[in-house]
Amino acid sequence: RSGEEEEEEEEGVYQLYPGHIPTSPLQKALLTAGSAFMALYDPYRHDMVAVLGETTGCLALPNLRDKMKNHPEGYRILQERPRIRLSTLDMARLQGLPDGSLGREYVRFLEDNKVSPDTRMPPKFVDDEELAYVIQRYREVHDLMHTLLGMPTNMLGEVVVKWFEAIQTGLPMCVLGAAFGPVRLSTRKLQVLATELVPWAIRSGRNASCVLNIYYEQRWEQPVESLREEIGIFPPP
Amino acid sequence: AAAGLCPCRVLLARRGGALRALGGSVRGLAAGPETHFGFQTVTEAERREKIYQVFESVAEKYDIMNDSMTLGIHRVWKDILVHKMNPSPGTLLLDVAGGTGDIAFRFINYVRSVRERQLQQKLRHHQNLSWQEISESYQEDKSNSLGDSQVVVCDINREMLRVGKQKAQHLGYCEGLSWVLGNAEELPFDDDKFDVYTIAFGIRNVTRIDLALQEAYRVLKPGGRFLCLEFSHVSNPLLSRLYDLYSFQVIPVLGEVIAGDWKSYQYLVESIRRFPPQEELKAMIEDAGFVKVDYENLNLGIVAIHSGFKL
Numbered sequence: 299r300s301g302e303e304e305e306e307e308e309e310g311v312y313q314l315y316p317g318h319i320p321t322s323p324l325q326k327a328l329l330t331a332g333s334a335f336m337a338l339y340d341p342y343r344h345d346m347v348a349v350l351g352e353t354t355g356c357l358a359l360p361n362l363r364d365k366m367k368n369h370p371e372g373y374r375i376l377q378e379r380p381r382i383r384l385s386t387l388d389m390a391r392l393q394g395l396p397d398g399s400l401g402r403e404y405v406r407f408l409e410d411n412k413v414s415p416d417t418r419m420p421p422k423f424v425d426d427e428e429l430a431y432v433i434q435r436y437r438e439v440h441d442l443m444h445t446l447l448g449m450p451t452n453m454l455g456e457v458v459v460k461w462f463e464a465i466q467t468g469l470p471m472c473v474l475g476a477a478f479g480p481v482r483l484s485t486r487k488l489q490v491l492a493t494e495l496v497p498w499a500i501r502s503g504r505n506a507s508c509v510l511n512i513y514y515e516q517r518w519e520q521p522v523e524s525l526r527e528e529i530g531i532f533p534p535p
Numbered sequence: 536a537a538a539g540l541c542p543c544r545v546l547l548a549r550r551g552g553a554l555r556a557l558g559g560s561v562r563g564l565a566a567g568p569e570t571h572f573g574f575q576t577v578t579e580a581e582r583r584e585k586i587y588q589v590f591e592s593v594a595e596k597y598d599i600m601n602d603s604m605t606l607g608i609h610r611v612w613k614d615i616l617v618h619k620m621n622p623s624p625g626t627l628l629l630d631v632a633g634g635t636g637d638i639a640f641r642f643i644n645y646v647r648s649v650r651e652r653q654l655q656q657k658l659r660h661h662q663n664l665s666w667q668e669i670s671e672s673y674q675e676d677k678s679n680s681l682g683d684s685q686v687v688v689c690d691i692n693r694e695m696l697r698v699g700k701q702k703a704q705h706l707g708y709c710e711g712l713s714w715v716l717g718n719a720e721e722l723p724f725d726d727d728k729f730d731v732y733t734i735a736f737g738i739r740n741v742t743r744i745d746l747a748l749q750e751a752y753r754v755l756k757p758g759g760r761f762l763c764l765e766f767s768h769v770s771n772p773l774l775s776r777l778y779d780l781y782s783f784q785v786i787p788v789l790g791e792v793i794a795g796d797w798k799s800y801q802y803l804v805e806s807i808r809r810f811p812p813q814e815e816l817k818a819m820i821e822d823a824g825f826v827k828v829d830y831e832n833l834n835l836g837i838v839a840i841h842s843g844f845k846l
Contacts, residue, residue, distance in 0.1 A: 319797055324784050332792035345795050422797070 314427045317420045326353045329423065338478060348419040351471035352433060358468040359429040365508045366432070372511035379431055380515050382415045382438040392518055400525055401518030404445045411451040415441060435510060436467065442514055446526060447499070448534040453479065454487050458495045465503025467510075494535045506530035570742060573805030579742050586740050587692060589799045590634070594694035596794040597635050598702075603789050604800075612838050613735060616764045617641040619831070619840060620731055624650045624682025629729040629754060631719050631747075632737020633688035634695035636702055636712075643708055646684040653682070681711045687729075689717040720746040724754045731755075735764040739810045748823035755845045761825055767832070767839035768812035774835055782807070813839050 312320035321329065330353045337346040366372030380386075392401035408414065418437040424430040440459070447462060449455035457479035464472035480488055506529045517525060526533065572582045593600065601609045617638065622628065624646050630638045661669055690696050696714050703712060717723045719734065719741050732751045741747045751761050769775045782804040790800025811819065813830050816839075820828045825843030832839050 322784065325788055328785060328788040329791065332788055336792050343795070346792065349791065 314425065315421075315430055317422055318424075318427075318430070319422045320425065321353075321423055326423065329353045334474065338481075341482065344417075345419055347471060347475065348421075348437070349423060350474070351469055352421055352423040354470040355424065355429070355433060358470065359424065359426075359432055362436070362467055362508070362510060363429060363432045366510055369508065369511040371513050372508065375435065375510070375513055376428070376431070380513070381434075382441075382515070384414060384416050387415070395519060398521050398523065399518065400442075400445070400514065400520050400522055403522050404442060404518075407441065407445045411444075413441065413451060432510070436463075436469075439510065439514065443509065446509075446522065446529070446531055447502075453483055454491060454495075457483070457491065458499050461496050461499040462503045465500055466506065466508065498532060498535055502531045505532065571809050573802045573809065582742050585802075586742075589802055590692045590740075591694045592796055593794060593799050594635075594692070594698045596796075597695070597698065598637075600790065600794055600800070603793055604786055608834070609736075612764060612833055613637050613641055615833065616733065616735060616762060616840055617645050619842070620645075620733070620760070620762060622646055622649075622684065622731065624653065624684050626684050626730045627728070628684075628686040628731045628733065629689060629722075629724070630686055631689050631717075631722070631732065631734045631751070632691070632740065633733075633735070634690045634692065634699055634737075636688055636699040636708075638733050638735050639686045639688045639699075639712060640703070640706065640708055642686050643681065643684070643711055646681055646711075650680060650682045650684075685711045685713070687713045687715055687724075689715045689719075689722065691716070691718050719750060722750045722754055726753050727756045728754050729756060729759060731760050731762065733762045733764070736766070738763055738765055739806050744811075744819060745823070748820055748825075752824045752845055757845055759845045761820065761841075761843040761845070763816070763820075763841040765816075765839060765841070766807040766810065767816075767830075767836050769836040771835050774837075778837060813841075816841055 312318075314320075329349055333346040333349040333353070336343050337350060340346075363376070366376050389405060392405045395401040397403075415438060418434070418440075421430040421433050424433055440463075443449075443459050443462065444451065444455065447459055449458050457476065460472050460475040460479055463469070464476045480491060483491065509529060512525075512529065523533075568579055569576055570579050570582050571577070572585050577585065590597075605612075620628075620642070622642060622645060626646065628639075628642050630642070633639055658669075688696070688699060690699070693716060696716060700714055703709070715723065719737065720743050732755050734747070734751070738744060738747060748761075755761065769778055786804050787797045787801045790803075791797040794800070810816075813832070813836070817828050817830055820841055820843045824845065826846055828841065828843040830839050830841040
């Protein structure tokens with residue numbers, strides 16, 4: 299469309315991918331502070347969590363990208379750039395897979411928690427096109443993390459997944475989410491979190507190989523347990 | 536460094552604009568004359584569409600964003616506009632691009648308090664009347680707290696009107712207020728109808744300002760007044776730099792954090808830079824036929840109120 303073309307021309311050297319908004323260091327700093335505040339103030343603002351991840355990921359994202367480059371499967375993912383979206387997934391086929399397989403359990407997770415892979419925000423503030431893909435991949439793989447860890451999408455489940463992701467990716471947004479998420483939990487849940495779930499998440503996170511190096515789209519038939527073992531995730535408590 | 540992003544983009548825009556004008560003139564024959572949308576060059580039709588989408592998108596958070604961006608100062612600007620208008624009861628006001636009703640509500644408050652003062656004065660003169668005559672005059676005055684004043688809020692955007700109506704209900708404004716969907720460039724009203732025409736922070740978003748001014752002239756009664764409140768140009772160099780820094784660095788971030796919408800607020804700050812400065816707007820208003828055209832700068836030109844009369 300001519301409107302978008304003109305916008306790309308306008309940005310000249312700046313706009314690196316569709317949806318990219320170039321930002322100055324000052325703007326990134328303001329965005330970081332603003333999105334952190336807003337994410338805590340209004341937990342329904344998932345877009346703020348996403349923005350926080352983008353503005354603070356400048357160290358962790360290149361790290362993740364290099365981990366992917368140095369791994370055969372991760373390298374292939376970077377080359378082929380697969381996307382997890384309803385339009386690219388064959389839901390009927392996945393539903394038909396045997397119970398306990400990754401595909402079947404993933405679809406079950408989506409249905410049980412009434413979520414869709416299409417609600418992931420595309421990156422805007424990452425100033426490198428490859429890193430933008432890395433963070434996009436991280437977001438799209440998040441639901442698979444839930445499936446592999448066996449955690450639901452309630453506050454408790456999300457916090458546990460955040461702990462796992464914080465260890466795995468080192469993204470400051472995950473660390474902040476892991477640290478501040480529990481603030482809104484009841485004491486009983488906090489206890490379970492602190493005594494069982496978080497230690498398990500940390501152990502698994504440390505033990506596991508990089509979760510972004512798995513080409514999930516080619517492993518739908520693989521049983522979840524076998525995939526867990528392969529990655530190094532301990533069975534959930 | 537930080538402010539550097541702004542001038543670079545302006546340079547790119549200017550260079551790009553010239554090249555595009557050459558290429559665009561061929562395309563333009565089919566798609567319509569070229570104009571600007573912020574720092575982009577688009578056709579008039581595209582501009583109208585984009586602006587409609589901007590306001591559709593920001594309508595819900597419009598008031599919160601105004602308070603955040605201007606630190607509440609926009610309220611003072613609007614108060615000053617209505618005080619300058621100094622409407623007396625019985626005035627018929629047309630508030631164009633009136634969206635969420637800020638000017639309309641202030642107008643109603645103003646005429647209501649003027650009316651109250653009128654009634655109080657009347658009472659003082661009636662002190663020699665009988666009790667019965669006094670209580671009868673209460674009845675007839677109570678039903679006319681606005682003194683027949685009326686305001687018509689006209690906006691091109693359905694979402695903005697919807698938010699405005701909701702606000703009116705919530706704040707308890709019902710009488711003397713009408714909401715009309717309409718285009719400033721082609722108003723759905725007859726000639727010589729209104730005493731005052733206002734357009735607050737709206738004329739910047741009109742694609743053909745000359746047409747809007749002509750329409751304003753048409754629908755005003757002879758003796759009617761045109762008032763325009765709009766962002767304008769700051770000539771003071773220090774303030775200008777600070778203002779640019781704040782506009783380009785902070786406002787889009789506020790848009791993203793508060794409204795989840797960077798692009799609309801980027802458009803806003805760019806459109807302010809594109810808008811004609813005080814003298815140029817004054818000339819345009821005179822071209823439409825208004826006389827005694829003048830302007831008043833607020834906050835050293837960040838905002839200006841232009842005024843004109845129809846004879």
